[in-house]
Amino acid sequence: MQIIHAKQALTVSGWQSDLEIAIDANGRIAAVGPQGQTPTHRAALLLPAPLNLHSHAFQRAMSGLTEARGPDPRDSFWSWRRLMYTFLDQLTPDHVEAIAALVFMEMLEAGYGAVAEFHYLHHAVGGVPYDNLAEMSERIVAAAVQSGIGLTHLPVHYQFGGCDLRPLNGGQQRFGNDPDRFLRLHADAVAAVAAGPSDFASGMAPHSLRAVDPAGMSAILGQARSGPIHMHLAEQVAEVEEVLAQLGARPTEWLLANHPVDERWCLIHCTQMTNSETGALAATGAVAGLCPLTESNLGDGIFNGTAYLGEGGTIGFGSDSNVHISLFEELKTLEYSQRLRDLSRAALATQDRSTGRVLFDAAAKGGAQAGGRQSGMIETGVWADLIGLDNDNQWLCNRKGDAVLDSLIFGGGGQLCIRDVWSAGRHVVKEGRHFKRDDIIRSFKNTMLQLETSI
Numbered sequence: 001m002q003i004i005h006a007k008q009a010l011t012v013s014g015w016q017s018d019l020e021i022a023i024d025a026n027g028r029i030a031a032v033g034p035q036g037q038t039p040t041h042r043a044a045l046l047l048p049a050p051l052n053l054h055s056h057a058f059q060r061a062m063s064g065l066t067e068a069r070g071p072d073p074r075d076s077f078w079s080w081r082r083l084m085y086t087f088l089d090q091l092t093p094d095h096v097e098a099i100a101a102l103v104f105m106e107m108l109e110a111g112y113g114a115v116a117e118f119h120y121l122h123h124a125v126g127g128v129p130y131d132n133l134a135e136m137s138e139r140i141v142a143a144a145v146q147s148g149i150g151l152t153h154l155p156v157h158y159q160f161g162g163c164d165l166r167p168l169n170g171g172q173q174r175f176g177n178d179p180d181r182f183l184r185l186h187a188d189a190v191a192a193v194a195a196g197p198s199d200f201a202s203g204m205a206p207h208s209l210r211a212v213d214p215a216g217m218s219a220i221l222g223q224a225r226s227g228p229i230h231m232h233l234a235e236q237v238a239e240v241e242e243v244l245a246q247l248g249a250r251p252t253e254w255l256l257a258n259h260p261v262d263e264r265w266c267l268i269h270c271t272q273m274t275n276s277e278t279g280a281l282a283a284t285g286a287v288a289g290l291c292p293l294t295e296s297n298l299g300d301g302i303f304n305g306t307a308y309l310g311e312g313g314t315i316g317f318g319s320d321s322n323v324h325i326s327l328f329e330e331l332k333t334l335e336y337s338q339r340l341r342d343l344s345r346a347a348l349a350t351q352d353r354s355t356g357r358v359l360f361d362a363a364a365k366g367g368a369q370a371g372g373r374q375s376g377m378i379e380t381g382v383w384a385d386l387i388g389l390d391n392d393n394q395w396l397c398n399r400k401g402d403a404v405l406d407s408l409i410f411g412g413g414g415q416l417c418i419r420d421v422w423s424a425g426r427h428v429v430k431e432g433r434h435f436k437r438d439d440i441i442r443s444f445k446n447t448m449l450q451l452e453t454s455i
Contacts, residue, residue, distance in 0.1 A: 001025070002425065004388070005039040006046035008400060010360075011378040015401050021046065023384040027199060027425030032380055041420065041427070043388030045396075045404060047360070048377050049113025049421055050327065051150070051367030051385070053289045054230070054268050054318025057100035057140065058121055061451060062087055063323045085171025087451075089125050093139050095447050096121065100143035102444040105434045106325040107149060110415055113385025113423045114150030116318070116371045118205055118230055118268070120158050120175045122185060127173030133181070134188035141192050144200070146436065148428035150385060151196070152371040154205040154230050155189045157182045157220050162210050163246035175207070179219040186223075199383050199424035201372050203228035208235075209243050209251050214258065221259065228264055228372040230289065231255075234277075235269035235300050252277040261286050266316070266370035271301035278304040282313030287370040292333035294320035302337045306347055309358070316366025328414035331359040335409075356405030388420035 002023040009019045011032060020037065024030040066083050100117075107115055117140055123129050132138070137155060144151040158175035159182075161168050168176045177185060190202045204224040206212040208231060212220075221229070234240060234251040243251045252273050255261060265286035273281065281288065290303055298321075308315065317330045335355055338347035349355040368376030375385040391398050395413030408414035421429035428435055 001030070002041065002427070003037050003039045004041045004043055004046065004386070005035050006043045006388075007391070008044070008404075009046040009378055010048065019046070021378060021384075021386070023422070023425045027384055029378065029380055029382055029384050032378060041388070043420060044391035045389040046378065047111075047387045047389065048364045048375065049111055049385040049387045049423065050317065050360075050363040050376060051114040051116060051152070051371040051373055052107050052112040052318050052327075053116045053266060053287065053316045053367050053370040054291055054320050055103065055107075055115050055117050056120075056321060057103040057117060057143070058091060058096050059084065060103045060322035060325075061095075061099045061448060062321070088121070088171035088174055090451050091121065093130075093135055095451065096136060097139040097143050098443040098447040100140055101146050101440045103322050103325070104143055104147035104149040105437060105440045106322075107319065108147060108421050108423065108428050109418065109432070109434055110325050111327040111387045111418050111421060112149070113375060113383075113387075113421065114152065114199075114367075114371055114373055115144075116152040116154055116203070116228070116230065116266075117144075118154050118156055120156035120207060122155075122177065123174045125174065127168065127176050129181075132188070133185040134192055137185075137189035138192045141196050141200070145196055147434070147440070148423055148426040150199050150373060150375070150383065150423045151193070152201045152203055152228065152373060153189060153193045154203045154228070155182070155186045156205040156207050157216065158207040158211045159216055160211055160213060163242050165213060175211075179216050182220060183223055186220075197424065199373070201227060203230060203372060205230040208232040208239070209247065209254065210239060214247075217259070228266060228370060230266045230268060230370070233267040233270055234272040237272060237301075240272045250274070250277065252281055256280055256284070263369060264372075268318070268320075269295060269300060269303070271295055271303050273304055275304070275307060278307045278313075279311045282308050282311035285314065287366045288313060288315045289318055289370055290315055290330075290334055291318045291320035292330050292337060293324050293326070296333060296337075297321065297323050302341050303334070305334055305338050306342065309348060309362075314366050314369060315362050316370045317363045326415060327363070328409045331356075331363060331409050335359060354402040354406050356407075356409045357402040359409060360405045384422050384425040386420075386422040387418060389417045390419050391417070393417060
């Protein structure tokens with residue numbers, strides 16, 4: 001039994017002082033109450049650790065390598081995408097495992113307690129399947145075990161190069177399956193996840209309306225009887241135009257008309273929605289999975305955050321391309337995008353909750369829902385995904401209540417305040433450092449030397 005004494009903690013009942021949190025041997029919160037036992041750990045400030053709801057781990061190795069302008073004077077997501085496919089031709093299973101371990105370590109040090117890995121790199125170069133169809137999924141699971149992060153693994157179905165059903169080519173071929181082979185791969189990946197820690201979970205992910213046709217969507221979703229369902233939706237203007245031309249409706253409009261979207265769904269990005277689509281998606285109870293740093297990096301557009309939350313919608317946050325892994329920066333970037341668009345301040349705040357409180361509550365609640373994970377709160381019975389922070393510093397100045405969250409998110413030093421992180425009770429970050437930091441970084445650096453030599 002681990003016993004944490006917190007000077008202040010954000011619980012399901014709000015802010016509480018001098019709290020004791022007991023974590024049982026299975027990694028769940030066993031009790032929350034007044035301090036009474038001798039602590040094994042102390043925290044000036046204790047928060048639930050949100051789940052990172054959208055990650056492509058392998059793309060972390062590209063961070064900083066795609067910022068030069070391409071031949072097109074109006075550079076875009078599509079030129080970045082071409083560079084990604086070139087990069088893909090170099091990656092081996094060993095590379096992917098080393099990169100994912102670093103990504104998961106960085107997420108933990110940033111305050112995430114778990115991750116939903118949107119995994120579509122399935123095959124060898126040229127689309128040749130490995131003898132073990134789930135080879136790459138097993139490497140993701142191995143990296144999660146090594147880092148200690150909680151995992152919701154989302155094998156991705158990806159079949160076509162566009163809505164016109166053109167075949168995959170180049171790097172895309174490593175993603176591709178027909179529905180039958182994908183379902184076999186998915187079953188093997190689920191088995192690999194089930195062999196991991198008890199908090200690990202699986203879901204399913206049709207990649208997008210560009211990469212999966214209506215028949216393929218129906219075929220795989222017919223087998224998705226449990227677990228979360230994730231999909232990219234309405235990210236780029238060109239995507240919206242292509243879907244409209246081929247399917248006769250905009251992406252959000254088509255999806256809601258053809259599938260029973262509900263709380264199991266997480267729709268990623270949604271940066272190209274009309275006002276009516278925004279309200280309709282909010283009403284389903286699905287999570288809008290936002291990745292503001294990646295969306296900014298790729299020039300995707302601005303999510304209708306004020307309207308979506310105003311309609312009672314649920315949002316959560318992910319790091320997507322992992323160009324920069326920072327929980328607090330993701331939250332700040334969403335808020336600032338709303339302010340810049342609307343010429344406003346405190347855009348997402350409410351009468352009873354500050355901006356930081358709205359954003360952090362949304363990250364915790366929406367992440368847990370999107371990951372199908374019992375977490376995102378300090379409450380008896382849930383997984384002990386927790387962040388312990390130092391409050392006596394130049395960024396937080398021993399502030400209390402919602403002002404602490406505002407300072408963490410907008411003050412610039414939030415991540416430097418993190419001292420401890422637990423994932424399902426696994427104490428993986430201590431004194432601000434991951435317990436396997438040196439080994440994981442050494443392996444990643446060796447991998448990058450190999451990749452940068454070959455690209």
